[in-house]
Amino acid sequence: MMNRGGIGTRMGDGEEIGTKFVDTGNSIPRSKFGNIMHSDPNISATVAAIPRDEVFAYRNSSASFTSPASYDPNRMSCEGSPMTMSPWNQTGAGSNFPWSIEENLPQNGLIGSLVREEGHIYSLAATKDLLYTGSDSKNIRVWKNLKEFSGFKSSSGLVKAIIIAGEKIFTGHQDGKIRVWKVIPKNPTVHKRSGTLPTLKEVFKSSIRPSAYVQVRNRSALWIKHSDAISCLTLNEDNTLLYSASWDRTFKVWRISDSKCLESINAHDDAVNSVVASLDGLVFTGSADGTVKVWKREQQGKRTKHSPVQTLLKQESAVTALAVNTSGSVVYCGSSDGMVNYWECEKQLTHGGVLKGHKLAVLCLASAGNLVFSGSADKTICVWRRDDKIHACMSVLTGHNGPVKCLAVEEDHEKSKDGDQRWVVYSGSLDKSVKVWSVAEMAPDMYQMAMMQQQQQYQRHMGSDADSLPSDGSSLASENRAN
Secondary structure, eight states: OEEOTTTTSOOOEOOETTTEOOSSSSSHHEEEEEHHHHHSSHHHHHHTTTTTTSSSSOOOOOSSOOOOOOOOOOBSTTTTOOOHHHHGGGGGGGGGSOOOTTSSSSOOOOEEEOOOOSSSSEEEEEEEEEEEETTTTSEEEEEEETEEEEEOOOSSSOEEEEEEEETTEEEETEEEEEEEEETTTTTEEEEEEEEEEOOOHHHHHHOOOGGGGGETEEEEETTTTTSOEOOOOOOTTOOEEEEEEEETTTEEEEEETTEEEEOOOOOOOOOOEEEOOOOGEEEEEEESSEEEEEEEEEEEEEEEEEEEEEEEEOOOSEEEEEEEOTOOOEOOOOOOOTTTEEEEESSSSSEEEEEEOOOEEEEEEEETEEEEEETTTTEEEEEEETTTTEEEEEEOOOOOOOOOEEEEEEEETTTOOOTTTTEEEEEEEETTTEEEEEEEEEEEEHHHHHHHHHHHHHHHHGGGGGGGGGGGGGHHHHHHHHH
16 A cells, blocks of 8 residues: 655655554665654654554655756755754854854845644635645635634635636645635635536536546546645646646646536656746656656647657656746756755756755745745755755744744835845745744855855954954964864
């Protein structure tokens, strides 16, 4: 039996009850994940409180560890890890100085928290001044200006994905259904359910055709219906197509205008944890089988068809999250081993490096401007800034008491200035809260802050003799070595 593990993300084979791992024959040896499971005593307590089918379970994939020639698992992005760049990891005497940063520099920090004790937060979607949150309580809450604005309830299935397309809100659920909602124009606090994907009409029409049935786990099922939990929803570039990924190993393509299922693709050998559509008809899927695949959308007459183009990654760790930047030039992939791989898309997709900033699984990714955000089971969010082809860790946002399961980002139009965009970042966690952060794109990264802190302390220590201190801090390093 395959486990629905990984805090709402399928990690692979095996079953876990509470915090005790039960080996079912295909599971990864205990020594490989023991340090991940128990490096933080609070993680075990968090896991024990999660429903049985939503606990951590790290996979042992049958996928080959051999990788495409362009993929180098040991390549890093300019030493981009916060563990190597942070001031508390400096080896010189200067690392013991008190923390001090110039006040006029843009900073990243917490704005507020949204808490409604009704379940773990599994999904987020932000639009203008509204935030939609989904949890395992079956409720979708709507927030405005950090206050609860509205809410509506689905009939069944915890809310694992939310996406907004114009006036329609789509929610993906544990029961394999996609529900469609609309806001009542005369009263924006009221949301009315307007349908389900697939529609009852399509289900009825298909059910009378033998050719509409496929074999799913030794039983017959309609190809237009997902037979397991919805893990992710995404839209194409012009919001005309909706993609749904599922633990049933498929992703499906829906036409929004008439709610019709256009295609179902048997994409992977294990649960599909993420799907993201990019420019030029490219679609990326990531799976618990350890692979990231690229698909190309083509129009064949009136028919839409997706064909496999490339396998970007083959690894033992489950792929848990995907994101593509706004320009479609970079693809990011988060994994259960805590790594974030990325690929540069110029004439072709080439592996750019690995961002190493988390101790536990990466559970969600989001991209905005030149920034990429990674949320993890280690309860933190790493903020990475891309400068040309180099990524640097700007901040590690801490404050959650449970794994960070979902992220959403909106531009802060009021605070954004020429040359410095600011973003509002929402993070949903299994601690049952949503935290709201303000992030400045031009804030100094952790290495720069450490250097500034050391320079300031050195200048106070040396007085006027420090006026000639080089900007790279080499003089301070020399003094540290001498001491």
